[in-house]
Amino acid sequence: MMMAARENLLAAARERILVAEGGMGTMLARLGVRVTNTAEANVTHPEIVAQVHREYLEAGAEVFQTNTFGANLPALERAGLADRAVEMQVEAVRILREVVGDKGWIAADLGPTGELIEPLGTTSMEQVVGVYRQQLEAMVPAGVDFVLGETFESLEEAEAAARAARAVAPELPLAITMSFSLPNGRTSMGVTGAQAAERLAELGVDIIGANCGHPEGTLIALGEMSETAGDRILMAQANAGVPVLRGGETIFEGTPQWSGEMAARLMEMGVRILGGCCGTTPEHIRQIARAAKASV
Numbered sequence: 001m002m003m004a005a006r007e008n009l010l011a012a013a014r015e016r017i018l019v020a021e022g023g024m025g026t027m028l029a030r031l032g033v034r035v036t037n038t039a040e041a042n043v044t045h046p047e048i049v050a051q052v053h054r055e056y057l058e059a060g061a062e063v064f065q066t067n068t069f070g071a072n073l074p075a076l077e078r079a080g081l082a083d084r085a086v087e088m089q090v091e092a093v094r095i096l097r098e099v100v101g102d103k104g105w106i107a108a109d110l111g112p113t114g115e116l117i118e119p120l121g122t123t124s125m126e127q128v129v130g131v132y133r134q135q136l137e138a139m140v141p142a143g144v145d146f147v148l149g150e151t152f153e154s155l156e157e158a159e160a161a162a163r164a165a166r167a168v169a170p171e172l173p174l175a176i177t178m179s180f181s182l183p184n185g186r187t188s189m190g191v192t193g194a195q196a197a198e199r200l201a202e203l204g205v206d207i208i209g210a211n212c213g214h215p216e217g218t219l220i221a222l223g224e225m226s227e228t229a230g231d232r233i234l235m236a237q238a239n240a241g242v243p244v245l246r247g248g249e250t251i252f253e254g255t256p257q258w259s260g261e262m263a264a265r266l267m268e269m270g271v272r273i274l275g276g277c278c279g280t281t282p283e284h285i286r287q288i289a290r291a292a293k294a295s296v
């Protein structure tokens with residue numbers, strides 16, 4: 001296995017702007033992959049998953065995440081795929097490492113479980129920690145460089161991911177990005193950027209930030225995070241604008257140029273790792289890479 005015999009991710013992010021990948025789910029849909037859970041594509045369409053990662057690499061990305069946003073047991077159970085969980089998790093790492101080699105850093109990606117944690121829901125914190133532990137126990141030995149928990153709307157989800165990561169992979173950097181879905185800078189659960197930054201720092205998260213969500217909300221939240229982040233590294237993977245429904249389909253209208261301009265604003269706030277989420281394509285990442293280059 002090619003392990004990343006390269007500089008430390010945290011040291012590199014302090015030294016220069018790092019470009020991350022863009023969206024995977026929306027790219028798979030665009031390439032005609034129809035799956036109930038995007039992680040299924042790791043076993044049904046591994047060559048297309050590899051192609052998306054490769055296009056992001058060629059566009060200038062150095063920071064990558066496995067296609068495992070939905071590869072946690074509760075989400076896979078809902079899709080009737082739980083019996084193939086480990087296979088999908090391990091394949092995601094293998095596919096990504098084969099594309100990236102030592103030309104970038106790859107994260108074991110953890111997404112929301114879709115379950116509400118107590119006291120708001122009926123799932124206990126310990127159960128969710130267990131879900132993320134299962135995912136990381138499969139993926140970390142397969143060879144990842146860091147752990148990324150993403151698209152979290154509640155601080156309990158973030159806590160569960162952080163506890164699992166620290167238990168399974170205490171030696172790896174940990175990144176957590178929240179989704180500020182509301183234009184006023186809050187997650188759908190009402191969490192602000194300032195609250196997130198404070199809690200994530202308490203949890204010992206190394207890289208904090210925002211992904212997915214509403215672009216205006218993302219800018220507001222990251223502005224707050226930059227004031228309270230301390231020595232944490234800021235990361236952003238914004239969507240390509242606000243999703244609009246057209247003819248029953250969700251469309252992201254943000255152009256690659258728009259993403260490049262968004263990246264410039266985020267860099268002014270001190271964001272050091274910049275990529276994209278839903279609706280972004282390799283061309284969006286190319287424009288973000290261009291903005292990053294222009295900033296030095």
Ligand SMILES: [Zn+2]
Pocket residue numbers: 211212213239277278
């Ligand atoms: Zn997204």
